[in-house]
Amino acid sequence: MNIRQTATVALASEPCDLGATEAAAAIAKGALSSRELVESCLARIAERDGEVRAWAHLDPEQALADARAADAVPPKGPLHGVPVGLKDIINVAGMPTRFNSPIYPDYVPVADSACAAMIRRAGGLILGKTVTTEFANRHPGPTMNPHNRAHTPGGSSQGSAAAVADRQVPLGIGTQTSGSIIRPSAFCGIVGYKPSFGEISRVGVKPHSGTLDTVGLCGRSVADVELLRAVLVGIPYEPVAPSGLKLRVALCRTAEWEQAEPSTRDAIEAAARLLAEAGAGITELELPEAVFSGWQDDHRRIANFExxxxxxxxxxxxxxxxxxxxxxxxxxxxxxxxxxxxxASQRRAEAMRVWIEGAMEEIDLILTPAAAGEAPAGLAKTGDARFNSLWTLLYTPCVTLPFGHGPAGLPLGLQLVGRRFEDERLFAIAAAVESLLGQG
Structure with a gap:
């Protein structure tokens, strides 16, 4: 395994190849128009989406009209003229929301979700709706992994992750109740971000679990995801300077460590070695059985009861x-x-959150697997969420970075976990780790 390389889809030098921060900067400078960017994304979709199948709804004429309207006015915000794909459980006024269910073939919301409204307020465009599993649950949609169509793209935010990875759109929004941002982002070889619980509004998002559902983001770099996060939280966009790598990093194998594939365990340990060589202090974080025993049952019980x-x-x-x-x-x-x-499960979950909050007073970052391994073959299942659900239950912010390949040549991912409500700090650390691991 070439540990410092990430799998990529073959690229041409086209506007759709630009990340969100690059595209936004080019539009702001007048070096690129929103129309040119949207035309390029639509051309990429026309070329590739018959194979990838990432989109549940797309209206090219409306997308181009929105782009021309953006070009006709001065920049309104940091996302001006940049298209975004929204998971098809998130309402967008005038676009159908079908939840990948036959129950809702014709439901068209009259109001934007908070996410869609904040994107528009920042000058961004809603390119379309991306495929979800049925009600963001188990039953998969038609999306395929853009790196190998015989493999799953991952969990319920599969369309958002696949579209971003395939250069069909610079940014995607999804949700995570178990592992549906981090795992598909890892399987598709992009950056995924699950924020601290409650940080991004869920108004206008079809609810599953009121105490676990979290809106999450997909992009091609830490900077791209950071830009979209600022827009959705409603704070000024100021890129966080990468943190130094003299960090206190805790390698957390969790009780499920042996259920990870050898390639994943090798990648996590290799990343820890590279961080140590760069000056980080590496320790082991062991989750006490007295506090964490049965956490998977607690997560399932809470999610399903709700x-x-x-x-x-x-x-x-x-x-x-x-x-x-x-x-x-x-x-x-x-x-x-x-x-x-x-x-009882909610009380145990609260005890786990108290414990991890105390443990993170002594460390800057938890390093742990983003998934059991590379994307499994077949489309009937979306992969195992056991390496994600714990951190969803703990309400901690998480970022996955692509790092290495599995035996089938598909991307692997690292999961970086920060302290709750210290998302900016996690971005600074993730940017530094991204820079280090992108070398060579």
């Missing part, structure tokens, strides 16, 4: 149109859960 209530309308009126995967794996399981067991 899903059984969130989807009350669909199960009451459209039960026969829910997939067996979704109904039996999520809804029925949540219906069987007693409220006292749900509360």
């Amino acid at each position: 899903a059984a209530r969130s989807f009350g309308h669909e199960k009451r009126l459209f039960l026969d149109q829910l997939s067996r995967d979704f109904y039996e794996g999520r809804v029925r399981d949540g219906e069987r859960c007693r409220v006292e067991d749900y509360i």
